Amino acid sequence: MQKVITDEKKIDEVLDRGTIVEILPTKAEFKKKLLSGERMKFYIGFDATAATLHLSHAKNFMLLEKFRKLGHEVIVLFGDFTARIGDPTGESSARKQLTREDVKANVERWKELIKPLMNFDDAKNPPLIKYNHDWLSKLNFEDIIGLASNFTVQQMLERDMFQKRMKEEKPIHLHEFLYPLMQGYDSVAMDVDVEMCGTDQIFNALAGRTLLKKLKNKEKFVVAVTLMEDPKTGELMSKSKGTGIFLDVSANDMYGQIMSQTDEMIEILFLNCTDLALNEIKLLEISKNPRDAKMRLALEISKKFHGEVEAKKAQDYFIRTIQNKEVPENVKNIEIKRGKKILEILVEQGMAESGSDAKRKVKQGGVKLDNIVISDLQKEILSQDNGKILKAGKRDFRKLIVN
C-alpha cells in the first residue's frame, strides 16, 4: 500500500504556492483530509482539442505531480470523447467538432509532451492515464436522460459562460449544455475524491460533485487552479490568439519565448512552472533584476523540457545572438546559384512568408549580408558573397555557399 505523506509543511507548500486559487467546498476540509493520511484519488481532465500544449497546461500536470509525490493516486484523463463535443468554456462561440482521429493524434502528441512533467516510471505509484471515451461512449439515451434529471435547466443556465452568451445573443448549442453532465459523469465513472481544474471549469467540476453526491453519496473536492492570465492584459495563453509558450518547440525557441514574456509574468511563471522553493524565488528580487530573473526562469523551464545541457546552450545562444548580436556558430549552410535574387532566397528559406513580406523586410532594413544592410530589392548574389552570412530580422541566419 502506497504511503501518504502528511507533513504539514510539505502540504502547505503545495496548497499555498499560488497555483491553487480556490478549493471547494472549503480549503480547511481539504487540508484536513490531506493531513488524515487517507489516500485520495485525484484527477484532471484535458480535452485534447489542440495539437499542442503550452505552459499553462504544463503547470496543471506539475501540480498533479505534487499530489502524486504526496502519495496520492493521480489520473490524467484525456477527454477523447468530450473533446469531440466541445466545451463552451472560454470560447465565444461553439468550437468545431473533431473526429476521433484528430483527437487520437492529439492525445499521442500530448503524452510525449507531458513526459518530462510527471514520473511515469514510478513503479509504486505511477500516474494513470484514462480516456473518457471508455465510459461516455457506452451511455445510451436513457442513461443520459437519467443523468440530466439530476439538474434543472436553471442550474445549467447559471453558468457564467452561458449567461454571457445569452447577453451577447450568441448561440448555446444543446450539446454544449450537456457538457457539464459528461464531465460530471467522469467523476462518477472514475470514482474520484478530488478534481483539479482551471477556474473556468469550476462549474463543470461542481456538476461532477453534485452527481457523485447523488449517485454515490460521496463528497468530491474541487481544486481550482489559476489560468495564469497576464496581469496587465488579462490575456490567457492561447494558440488561436498567438500567445503563449509552447511545449513542442526547440530549446532555443522556448528560452526565447520565455524571454519575450512581459516582466509581469516572471513571478507567475516561477511559482507555477518551476520547482524553485518560495524563499528561493524571493531571493531573486524579481522587480530589481527583471532581466536576470527572467533569464533564470527561461533556464529553469527550458531545463525541464530539454535537459540541462540543451537549456544552457539555449541561454548561451540567447546571450550571443540576441544580447551581443553575434552570429551563432551552427548557421545552416545553403547552396545558392550565382545571380539568385535575395528576395527569392528569403522566401525559399522560409525567412519571409511571401515575396511581399520579403520585400517589406528588406525595405525596413531587416535584411543583412555580413552585417551590411541590404537596401536594393533587386540585389543578386555574386560569387564574392560566398561564405557570407544572410540575416533576416534578429535571429534568422543562413550561410551562403555560392556556386
Added chain:
RNA sequence: GGGUCGGUGGCAGAGUGGUCAAAUGCACCUGACUGUAAAUCAGGCGGCGAAAGCCUACGGGAGUUCAAAUCUCUCCCGGCCCA
C-alpha cells in the same frame, strides 16, 4: 413554420453604394532604444510587381449599377420574438 436582426482579415470588432485591401485593439513582423526576444517609441502587417498598377478578398451562388463588404434574389449558418 412566420417575423426580424445578423454572418467582415489569425482573434476581437468598426464600416452599411465610390475616398475600402477595409477603422481600432490584440497577436504578428521590421527598426530604434535597452542590462530582456520586456517596457517604450517609429514603421509595417492579402498576393504579384522596381513602380504605376493589377489580381484575389468582407458566409456560398446569381443579379442591379459606370461602381457593391454595403442594394436585390437565392442558398447555407446563427441570435431574438411569435407559433
